[in-house]
Amino acid sequence: MTNYSILIVDDEPDILQFLTYNLNKEGYKVYTAQNGEEGLKKTFTLEPSLVLMDVMMPIMDGIETCQLIRENKSITQPIICFLTSRGEDYSQIAGFQAGADDYVTKPIRPRLLISKVKSLLRRYTTVETKENSSSIKIDRDRYTIELKGKNINLPKKEFQLLDFLVSRPGKVFSRDQIMSYVWGTETIVGERTVDVHIRKIREKLGNDYIRTIKGVGYTYNEI
Amino acid sequence: MTNYSILIVDDEPDILQFLTYNLNKEGYKVYTAQNGEEGLKKTFTLEPSLVLMDVMMPIMDGIETCQLIRENKSITQPIICFLTSRGEDYSQIAGFQAGADDYVTKPIRPRLLISKVKSLLRRYTTVETKENSSSIKIDRDRYTIELKGKNINLPKKEFQLLDFLVSRPGKVFSRDQIMSYVWGTETIVGERTVDVHIRKIREKLGNDYIRTIKGVGYTYNEI
């Protein structure tokens, strides 16, 4: 299903096993480590998409491990999510400063964790293009788009629309489909509204990315 | 790895060697001085991030050295941590009055010292910017901010808010996230309150540092 890999770092074998089981069930490839040092090594060699890490650990704590991961510029930076005990206020502060992306508080509820993991992994969509190395990268966390290394800011509606098209490059979406995704089925907007937004997106990205299929709809172009 | 430098000031060569060895092993750049006078000179010329200093020393004791370091406004102030013998209660009080940040009691346990050093160095966040040399430095101990060499005083709420944003430059934080960090999840404040604080911070720092992402939140700008 997915080809995301997750590294879990915790000193309690029970938790490792529990999380491994639950995340495996969802189709993720799971690696484990029992302390910060081991976690650091495995992050560098396995380059997981996501690191779930306990804050309190022997040998090297989560905060430090996180800092060292962030300092290594030669790997693809994973998303880092801490496992903290409720009330560990300080760890949350230090955690963000160390470069963490999010937190889950123990005790861990499987359903909640999985939905958080999913949303964390969903944050970026990168569409690589075939020949040249121009790729588009969508960051749902910041509502920004990175195109050929440049960052482009899009207003919300334009962002959602582009995000929808990019979700299936090459697939043609009708205006109705676009409208029901971006505006929902409740609110109804005029016919030309979609066109205007398409125009504004083209204005910012260039004309080559969204192609019109007459009488059908629009598609994100695989250049 | 890290580029922190530490100056150790002690009149006992054994201790200097012992501490140098242990801190070197952790990747810190270590300098040494054998008395207060030498320590003061080296602090001014080397501008270390952290000064570990014995209280009892010939020629010039730690307290006096510390005061003189704190009086020199033209250097980047180091973190100062005293090494005291157990039971020297008086020197701790005097040390804090002189401007020390922390103390470690002898005999020194290496692991404990290292974790203390790490946590002391973690208190400061320096965000270096890319091209020009304008950097922001946040001192959580004194609630001050150093920007382009100028020191700026911020009230508590403004400080916490800026500190939060700076913790992940470029990351966009929603008003909800900001509120739960600065005000906690208990107290609820109006929607516009965050905006007003942002305005006040901009008033003091300039408009270029905090960027608004409409419909999403605010971010500390990597200039």
Place this chain on the structure above:
DNA sequence: GTCTGAGTTAAGAAATTGTTATGAGAAAGT
């Protein structure tokens, strides 16, 4: 030429954020 669907533009509405003033309350100074 006419028709149809899409592109374009501008203008006003709606949503969101910026700014200022005010008073309550906390902190600091005397």
Place this chain on the structure above:
DNA sequence: ACTTTCTCATAACAATTTCTTAACTCAGAC
């Protein structure tokens, strides 16, 4: 204990950005 100063939250209003609509233009099909 008193006054003064600073901080903070809020409301009201201004400014800005974003969204939607309508009217008009353009291109290709018939």
